[in-house]
Amino acid sequence: MIELQDFRTARKAISDHMRLTPVFAARNFGDISGFVARDRIPEMFLKLENMQVSGSFKARGAMNAALALEPEQRSAGLCTASGGNHGMGVINAARTLGVPVKIFLPTNTPQPKVKKLRAQGVDVALIGAVWDDANRAAMEHAHESGMAYIHPFADPKVIAGQGTIALELLEQQPDLDTLVVAIGGGGLIAGVATAARLLRPSIRVIGVEPTGAATLFESLKANEVATLPSVNTAATSLAPRQSSALNVDLIGKNVDRIALVSDEEMQKSAKWLWKEFGISVELSAAAGIAAVMNDRLGDPNPGRVGVIVCGTGMDGFE
Template identity: 35%
Template sequence: MPHEASTSKDSAVPGLSDGDLKSILHREDPTWASIAITPCMKSEKLSALTGCELFVKYENLQYTGAFKERGALAKLLSLTADEKRRGVIAASAGNHAQGVARNAATLGIDATIVMPRHTPYVKVQQTEALGANVILDGDDYDAANVVARKKCDEDGLTFVHPFDDPYVVAGQGTIGVEMLEAVPDLDILVVPIGGGGLLSGIAIAARQIRPDIKVIGVQAQLYPSMLNLLKDQDNPIGGMTLAEGIAVREPGKLTRKLIADLVDDIVMVDERALESALSLYLNVQKTLAEGAGAAGLAAILTNPEMFVGKKVGTVICGGNIDTRLLSSILMRDIARQGRMARLRIELLDVPGQLTKVADIIATAGGNVIDVSYHRIFNDLPAKATYLDISVETNDRPHLDRIIENLRAAGLATEIATY
């Protein structure tokens, strides 16, 4: 970084022959028919919002809802007959688990997935339904990974790594081939980074087809592990991120080398940008992205000067998100737009005050959805109280008019931010 155009020889994956790489990237094995060639389409609405010509690759439309199937299949197809007979094992609480499970079943390979013991039941159920044997062990992914590695050695299984494997990297690279087949003149590719398998694979494919194309990686601000390594920075790592699919503390050894050689830049996006991007995908594009899947759009929204006027491709790498979390994100976005707000109003504690407030809001066209008084836990005089009232409005200017009308009636009003 910054990248200089590479030849296809420079772009080869260590541990993989040129012939095997070509075979994977071009999906030559007939088994690849089980993996969808997902659409890569221009979003007119998002293009207008971002100032670039934006093309979106919909990996959320894969059978398991994420791109991980590609790398899993490429790895499984590389196994010898004896390795297939003995079976495979992986550690995952998410998309990798289902990608391995589905493709192992397709190939008649026994698959064991070690998942943290507190993995939501629905994820365990979905993985078992795809044919895998699930072991619940360990308090988190790292602990589950230790268990999987131990069982791998004890039982002579083959370990299927989620990103740090040449076949897995090449499998993810099929996305890059498909994007450039669909839109050959893309200027920039914007790709999420967790462990680096997706970005490495796409970068390898892109450099072979279009050596001059610009490739940008995106990391969640709370997990900038690859950025720290390659830019020699010391940003803190850890915390609760919406982009849990790319929340990786230790990126791959193979992938970090490939990204250093092939990628132009890495940018970070904060949680608010991830939420906004996810909401835009759902409300504007009418498609569901998980947090990691929204990272590319979040980067474009955060750094518009990098992309304005360019033909840009990004990937919704997955659409598997908890519905309760999705509901919370959408409601928070509505609040940020001013279409819903909680107002704190200081009142005299006498009859008729609530009616007065409700009438002002209704006259201004607002809708009251929740009311609560705070008579005891406040620092006001004994004959005064706080009223917290939640209202629905059309937009922020409408909300501002309601607040102005309340204040004009002598009611001290603020937007509650808690």
């Protein structure tokens, strides 16, 4: 079990290394003609994790997991497999600790992210067609090298770190009725939903996945960890073929619904965020907006809606 104290402990541990990201009310919309729900868009409050250290929320979980390692574990360095953002978070943690780092990426990682990671001057390897392939290689390398492996989502310390977002958000905007959270492997939503429900049992939590990578949607439907035969989405950071039992369990207990959105809907939402608010995000970070703007929350009256804008980038414009 992950308890409320775990999230509070994580917040204390990482606070000197993270930014308190802002929340702002998205009101007085301009052109919303391209969205299904244009006549009934709820009041939205955006938590801008695209402004977090390393460019996404992933820095939180990576830092919390790295700080929890014993000194001798840290000294050999850190390694992981990533769709990009978690890799940047692990690099940030490694630099904070002053230890080596190696990042494994699948070949479907968007080129801007590959270039961004390589520009950090660290060891980056492209292996496998999808994240699951790169992850196997990372785990093998950790075993052979003695490096500490930091899982991007199936780790209680990582989940606790990501859940610190909920503690902040519900302090910054305490009257929210619904939270909308993008899902990749499930670390973000597992942490945010669990922490939010411990604080506010009545709050509604909606997860969002691409139609081409409905990993958690299928897992909850089957009531077990499902493995997709393939993934088909440009939002590669939301596209593992498989999650984990830990994430499926926490999400099943604390998430009300998983909505599905198309790549086209995410791209339209990313462009809208830029045009309307000057916020530049990767495709996956627009998933929550896409669910709201296309009436996928499964509730005609969702109340005041908090949306986590999870990462910066430009692939939402390509």
